[in-house]
Amino acid sequence: MFSFIQKQDTTHMPITANLDDETRRSFLGHSGLLLSGAAVALLAGRDALAKGGQSGASDVRILNTALGAELEAVAAYQLGAESGLLQKPVLDLALTFQGHHKEHADVLAKTIVKLGGQPVASKEKYTFPVDTLKSQADVLRFAAMLEKGAVSAYLGAVPVFGNRELAKAAASILGDEAMHWAILRNALGEIPVPSAFMS
Amino acid sequence: MKKFRAAILAASAVYALLANAGPAAALAHGDPARGKVVYERCLACHAFAYDRTGPRHCGLFGRHAGSVQGFAYSDAMRHSNLVWGTRTLDRFLKNPLKTVPGTAMGYAGIADRQERADLIAYLKQVNDSAECRGQ
Numbered sequence: 001m002f003s004f005i006q007k008q009d010t011t012h013m014p015i016t017a018n019l020d021d022e023t024r025r026s027f028l029g030h031s032g033l034l035l036s037g038a039a040v041a042l043l044a045g046r047d048a049l050a051k052g053g054q055s056g057a058s059d060v061r062i063l064n065t066a067l068g069a070e071l072e073a074v075a076a077y078q079l080g081a082e083s084g085l086l087q088k089p090v091l092d093l094a095l096t097f098q099g100h101h102k103e104h105a106d107v108l109a110k111t112i113v114k115l116g117g118q119p120v121a122s123k124e125k126y127t128f129p130v131d132t133l134k135s136q137a138d139v140l141r142f143a144a145m146l147e148k149g150a151v152s153a154y155l156g157a158v159p160v161f162g163n164r165e166l167a168k169a170a171a172s173i174l175g176d177e178a179m180h181w182a183i184l185r186n187a188l189g190e191i192p193v194p195s196a197f198m199s
Numbered sequence: 200m201k202k203f204r205a206a207i208l209a210a211s212a213v214y215a216l217l218a219n220a221g222p223a224a225a226l227a228h229g230d231p232a233r234g235k236v237v238y239e240r241c242l243a244c245h246a247f248a249y250d251r252t253g254p255r256h257c258g259l260f261g262r263h264a265g266s267v268q269g270f271a272y273s274d275a276m277r278h279s280n281l282v283w284g285t286r287t288l289d290r291f292l293k294n295p296l297k298t299v300p301g302t303a304m305g306y307a308g309i310a311d312r313q314e315r316a317d318l319i320a321y322l323k324q325v326n327d328s329a330e331c332r333g334q
Binding site for chain 2: 058150199
């Protein structure tokens with residue numbers, strides 16, 4: 001299973017691993033721009049709330065659940081980064097994605113406070129299926145699974161926000177995590193975008 | 200007049216029972232293989248063997264909602280009086296926020312009854328497997 005990765009066969013290395021430095025810098029730069037957009041949208045939601053928006057306790061609960069998942073994602077990427085299984089440039093990519101999740105978590109926490117809620121804290125310890133992570137491909141597949149789940153979670157959260165600005169902001173994060181998922185699939189040699197719709 | 204009122208109340212009670220039982224009677228047959236794909240939607244927050252943002256799914260069937268030791272549930276879930284089984288899961292998964300107002304699971308739900316049935320069949324299959332029996 002995943003023998004091409006275990007043997008370090010570069011002819012099957014992910015497309016991201018074959019990017020030249022300039023292209024990679026460009027990719028990372030654009031990712032940063034998109035994330036800034038997400039932060040701006042969520043902060044806009046905060047402003048709307050400050051002006052007396054409709055959001056309530058339910059929105060805070062949804063945001064806190066999202067925050068919990070984002071904090072776990074940060075920890076998961078940390079695990080991957082420290083595993084010694086990721087080689088450059090995949091390692092750089094993982095750290096970039098981790099940075100996105102940190103940004104998501106930061107803005108979510110600030111928004112929860114703005115709404116009068118108490119943001120959940122990062123757990124002292126997370127449980128991950130470390131016994132199944134033996135290669136770079138295993139780590140990438142695990143990350144892809146989390147990212148796809150995150151897309152579904154945000155997709156399920158968007159329609160239930162009372163405040164539409166928060167829904168818009170959540171959709172912005174959803175888009176970012178969908179891109180993570182696609183890139184990770186690509187890195188695994190899978191079809192990056194396997195279908196026209198997400199669920 | 201009292202008899203009429205009593206009859207209305209009785210009819211209302213019967214209606215409520217039927218309304219509650221109606222969806223349960225119409226549960227679809229689930230395919231665990233398809234349900235495994237549906238379960239991928241849950242993987243941002245849930246795992247079978249351990250708690251994450253959401254509680255573990257091993258031991259789910261027959262478990263009182265909000266009862267996994269050490270997991271920080273919402274008050275709403277702890278006081279929901281639900282016992283997880285095929286029918287309660289179907290109701291909850293269809294619309295979590297309506298079934299348990301105040302749940303931390305801020306998720307719109309799975310509208311498609313076949314998808315819910317498939318997901319529940321998969322949850323049951325894994326719960327009956329060694330993966331969960333060893334927990």
